Amino acid sequence: MTATVIDGKAVSLKIKEQVQMRVETLKQQGVVPGLAVVLVGDNSASLTYVKNKQKTCEALGMRSDLLQFPESMAEADLLSTIDKLNNDPGIHGILVQLPLPSHIDEFSVIMAIDPQKDVDGFHPVSVGNMVIGHETLLPCTPHGIIKLLEHYDINPEGQHVVVIGRSNIVGKPVGQMLLQKNATVTFCHSKTQDLAKHTKQADIVIVAIGVAKFLNSKHLKPGAVVIDVGMNRDEKGKLCGDVDYEDVLETASFVTPVPGGVGPMTIAMLMENTVQSAENGLTKDKTGTTM
Numbered sequence: 001m002t003a004t005v006i007d008g009k010a011v012s013l014k015i016k017e018q019v020q021m022r023v024e025t026l027k028q029q030g031v032v033p034g035l036a037v038v039l040v041g042d043n044s045a046s047l048t049y050v051k052n053k054q055k056t057c058e059a060l061g062m063r064s065d066l067l068q069f070p071e072s073m074a075e076a077d078l079l080s081t082i083d084k085l086n087n088d089p090g091i092h093g094i095l096v097q098l099p100l101p102s103h104i105d106e107f108s109v110i111m112a113i114d115p116q117k118d119v120d121g122f123h124p125v126s127v128g129n130m131v132i133g134h135e136t137l138l139p140c141t142p143h144g145i146i147k148l149l150e151h152y153d154i155n156p157e158g159q160h161v162v163v164i165g166r167s168n169i170v171g172k173p174v175g176q177m178l179l180q181k182n183a184t185v186t187f188c189h190s191k192t193q194d195l196a197k198h199t200k201q202a203d204i205v206i207v208a209i210g211v212a213k214f215l216n217s218k219h220l221k222p223g224a225v226v227i228d229v230g231m232n233r234d235e236k237g238k239l240c241g242d243v244d245y246e247d248v249l250e251t252a253s254f255v256t257p258v259p260g261g262v263g264p265m266t267i268a269m270l271m272e273n274t275v276q277s278a279e280n281g282l283t284k285d286k287t288g289t290t291m
């Protein structure tokens with residue numbers, strides 16, 4: 001039985017349609033959701049992703065500001081730029097493209113973003129709220145993965161989920177969010193002994209380690225769901241994931257392709273977070289309280 005390919009592109013389109021409707025409703029109330037993307041340096045991959053975010057934003061009728069600065073930008077200048085964006089009523093979401101040049105401390109930059117505008121969901125207040133299950137802006141890639149599972153009626157409740165990779169951007173948050181959904185979660189990483197012992201027991205395996213085609217059918221029990229968060233280039237320079245896609249097709253029940261799986265969901269959830277933040281702002285203005 002060949003695995004069902006999870007179509008992240010199709011699901012992301014559905015989410016963007018819903019976002020577009022919410023933008024229209026906000027515009028009728030005089031609010032145009034605004035996203036500010038800050039790019040320091042001229043890393044070509046980052047520039048592609050940032051332009052993609054901008055294009056999507058505008059296609060959905062939102063305001064999209066791109067602030068681009070030279071690699072040599074001083075940390076203090078970046079922090080004051082963020083401060084201005086925090087206080088700009090026309091900006092509802094702030095995303096500072098990572099990685100930053102090594103002379104800038106990423107944690108200080110993330111801490112400087114108003115949690116109300118933290119559309120990456122990286123701020124400790126956002127992360128803390130997510131871990132305790134309190135309403136908050138959720139990290140885009142993990143939230144996109146949850147939406148893919150929902151779309152294909154893959155219910156994580158009571159399922160054994162094995163997450164490989166423990167980054168603050170994907171591995172750690174996606175495991176916490178699935179725990180919130182009553183999954184049994186195992187976090188694996190570079191120091192895990194006998195990885196296959198864990199992954200072969202998994203109903204759902206999520207791979208986010210940045211190693212091309214790392215996971216294969218020997219790691220899986222038949223029928224496992226495979227979510228590939230990798231973004232690598234293979235020997236021919238072609239985009240590929242952390243999963244040996246061809247090899248797992250006959251063993252997995254579902255698999256996400258790269259490209260066309262988790263990636264488009266990351267963008268769609270960023271758009272949703274921006275609209276959510278604008279709606280929260282409206283609620284706050286009406287009731288005087290923060291959501």
Ligand SMILES: Nc1nc(=O)c2c([nH]1)NC[C@@H]1CN(c3ccc(C(=O)N[C@@H](CCC(=O)O)C(=O)O)cc3)C=[N+]21
Pocket residue numbers: 049095096097098099120140231239258259260261262263264266267
């Ligand atoms: N503060 C911050 N937030 C981020 O969310 C963030 C970041 N920094 N730095 C870089 C990574 C990377 N990232 C991607 C998002 C979508 C695709 C995406 O749409 N990928 C397409 C393929 C795109 C292509 O063809 O290259 C796909 O997988 O189908 C890729 C990469 C967000 N990032």
